[in-house]
Amino acid sequence: MENRILMQGNHAVGEGGLQGGCQAYFGYPITPQNELTQYMAKRMVEERKVFIQAESELAAINMVFGASLVGARAMTTSSSPGISLKQEGISYMVGCELPGVIVNIQRGGPGLGNIAGAQGDYFQATRGGGHGDYYLIVLAPDSVQEMYDLTREAFDLADKYRNPVIVLADGILGQMLEPVKIVKKNPMSNFSAKKDWILDGCKGRKPRMVRSLLMGEGVLEEHNLKLGKKYERMRKSEVRVETDNLEDAEVALVGYGISARICKEAMEIARQKGIKVGLVRPITLWPFPEKVIAENVDRLKAFLVIEMSLGQMVEDVRLATNGKCPVYFYGRTGGGIPEVDVIVERIEKILK
Amino acid sequence: MGKIIINIEQCKGCKLCVIFCPKQLIKLSEKLNPAGYHPAEFIDNGQCNSCGLCYQMCPDVAIEVWKGEKR
Amino acid sequence: MKKIFSRPESLTAKRNIYCSGCGHGIVHRLIAEVIDELGIREKTIGVAPVGCAVFAYDYWNFDVTEAAHGRPPAVATGIKRVLPDRVVFTYQGDGDLAAIGTAETVHAANRGENITIIFVNNGVYGMTGGQMAPTTLIAQKTTTTPLGRDPKIAGYPIKISEALGQLEGSVYIERVTVNSPKNTIKAKRAIKKAFQNQIQNKGFSLVEVLSMCPIAWGVNPVEALKWIEQKMIPVFPLGVIKDKDLTAKGNL
Incomplete structure (x- = not known):
């Protein structure tokens, strides 16, 4: 054990x-x-x-x-x-x-x-x-x-x-x-x-400064x-990133840290509803895992970035997509926590 | 009997050695050193007793003090 | 003939960039001589400040680092706690030690860090162009007190050494100057004691050196010596401010 x-x-x-x-x-x-x-x-x-x-x-x-x-x-x-x-x-x-x-x-x-x-x-x-x-x-x-x-x-x-x-x-x-x-x-x-x-x-050596x-x-x-x-x-x-369900995904959620935990739950609920959602979780925020974003721009309909801020990492996601895929953002600030239901709603709205 | 050796390249002509030499054996040179200062100059007339006061006050540590062997 | 005074081993051959008549060069030499005499060159780590002496690492022939403005006591603390058998000292100006770094100074003293601080007080910020320092005298003209320091606006010259003496953690604090051969020799004695205290694990020792800055004071190097005598010493009296060795014997 x-x-x-x-x-x-x-x-x-x-x-x-x-x-x-x-x-x-x-x-x-x-x-x-x-x-x-x-x-x-x-x-x-x-x-x-x-x-x-x-x-x-x-x-x-x-x-x-x-x-x-x-x-x-x-x-x-x-x-x-x-x-x-x-x-x-x-x-x-x-x-x-x-x-x-x-x-x-x-x-x-x-x-x-x-x-x-x-x-x-x-x-x-x-x-x-x-x-x-x-x-x-x-x-x-x-x-x-x-x-x-x-x-x-x-x-x-x-x-x-x-x-x-x-x-x-x-x-x-x-x-x-x-x-x-x-x-x-x-x-x-x-x-x-x-x-x-x-x-x-x-x-035993020369002085260093x-x-x-x-x-x-x-x-x-x-x-x-x-x-x-x-x-x-x-x-x-040194780039580290966790991805999940990207193979068949239409929308990829992007979140790091505690936000990624919320994304994971939202992904599960969306999947139960039959919506094909994937996840990108940067583990290194710098260097940012831009490659995995860039590789998926043609396959995905959109990225939805979830953060506990007014939107910061979303800029790196946009840079990585280089305008080739829409990037949406949902965040809460000042200690607010993004809600799973809202994330699922946003995904549904994006795919409408 | 003693003497001092002044590193004229390092000297910045501040005169602190000049004023503290008890025997007035140091003056500023009329020539300029590479940095543009009139460096201190030792007047070697055999009276230096190696007291080292010039050395103590030199902010550029540009003075060496030598002492003759005891006779 | 025998050479009796010359550049100590702990000083490099490099020409210093200080102005003519600046006291820093004398204080650098005193530290280097003390380190040579105590045989600690190979186990000493110096911490240079921000200010005129920022280039001190070019002049000392032992390991030297440079800290952010005011932070040398914190850097020295990190060094000494990891390597307690090395000799660690900071070299700080008045702005570094008694303005931007006051907290680091006070708390290093209060923790009784077993380090040595050489504090060079010339009453101005030299490197940046002669602005007011925490130790600038009342009525002294600087580039930021063009009419002279007015205590109603700019406060008073800070007697940081006396303040540090009040702390339980400080062991030895003395104020000296380098404005005459006699005073310079006394200054060396104080600096030596401050290093010896560390070697003997006694704790926090600080030597404040009143030092000449003829350029910022607007006087020539010879007049600067008198300036210390006539203007600085009455405000910053010389002598031992605290010595736990003497207090223990009832002598202070």
Whole structure:
């Protein structure tokens, strides 16, 4: 029998981080991810690893910067307003090519918004988020199991590319309880073995510097082009997507995270009614699985994008269809949850 | 007896060494260095006692201080 | 003849970009000498700030990183907690440490992080063109206080070192200056103690160095020395602000 334990999404992120080799965690309280920081306060100490409740999200991400700089696998977690504060540090980490894992348990915005689950930070996560010209891998779990798995794997991806990785979940997933299969061994953790760029004292080698200020003529452009090649490699190798029932579908629902769960239910109900509905669930929001969208533009009558926002991912779907297939949108914002009945109605209306 | 060696390329002519030399053995050169400063110049008249005050105040760490062996 | 004073090993041969008479070069050298004397060059990690000293990594001959503006204490915290046996220090200006990074400074001190901070106070933002710093003196003219700092509008010069001394977590705080050979030698002694404290696991140590910025003050390098004496020291008095070693012995 598989070893499964009932876990809350926030706890699963923490445990996934630990199994991913997290050596240092820095957090700051914010709802709806407080259980995560509390979980790490206990577990990191049990495992004799570094835990600090920082004085702010700014400090927390810069502690991640410091820990990563000396070779540790480091993580910070927060929710939307706190993630905005972390953007400064994330941009510096990208500039300095420092790996790290940042988890966003999204809540309603803008501003202080509310504490309900939401998906309003898609643009922020997939377009870099901070200042400058950069991208990050963005992983979007849709279950507590994936909260665990993707956080664990995020550490490998971060080390593989020397670039921060974002896990973009939401308050509903954070609070949800589901059984989780615990994987003790990290299959890819060999990446951390060859960190020949860290600052750990210059014993037996020349001093190193890690910086993002590149003032010489053309130096920053050269650096950014190098980073650009890295983003290209990510685009080529790291796209993850779940599809279902696309073979005979007339309409494909597109949703990520908790919205995808709603899409799955809507698909079932529609199928029971004899409507041929399929599903595209991006697991990486960046790089976006544009290929699977593009491949289906001729076969499908339409895409219907479901989000808990005013419509953000829908833009990526439209870009991927390149005008060759109609793209519809249904979303709820400010903590509202898309309703299954409404989704089915929209599908029926599209096919009329 | 001692002496100092001034790295005139690094010197920015701030004069801090000039004013602190207890024996007034440093002055600014009339020539310009590559950066456009009048660098400090050592007046080697055998009176330098290697006190190092010039070194202590040099913001460019452009001064080396040498001391003669004890006789 | 024997060489008795020359560039320390912990300083690279590179010419610094600081203005003529700037105090940064002296403070860089003092840190480098202390690191040489303590034999810790190969286990030291420096954190450079944003500001004039952003290029410090070019001048120090050991591992150096550069933090976002105001964040060096947080970066140093991350480093030190992961590698407690390394020597970690930050080098920060007044804007970095006492304006944008006040929270990071105060909380690193309050946690008693076992790090060393060298805080260079010259009362202005040099790199960006001589704007008001948190430590700018009352009536001091800067490019953003063209009529002089008016406390009714812009508040007072912040005595952050005294404030940090009030925190239980800080171990050693001293204010020094580099405006004369005698003061420079004293400054080195303080910097050395701040590093030794870390090596001995005593905790948070900070040395504030009143340093010359002749360009932004509108004076020549020699006048800048007097400027410190006459204008800065009366507001920022020199001396030990806190030393738990001395308090324990009843000497402070």
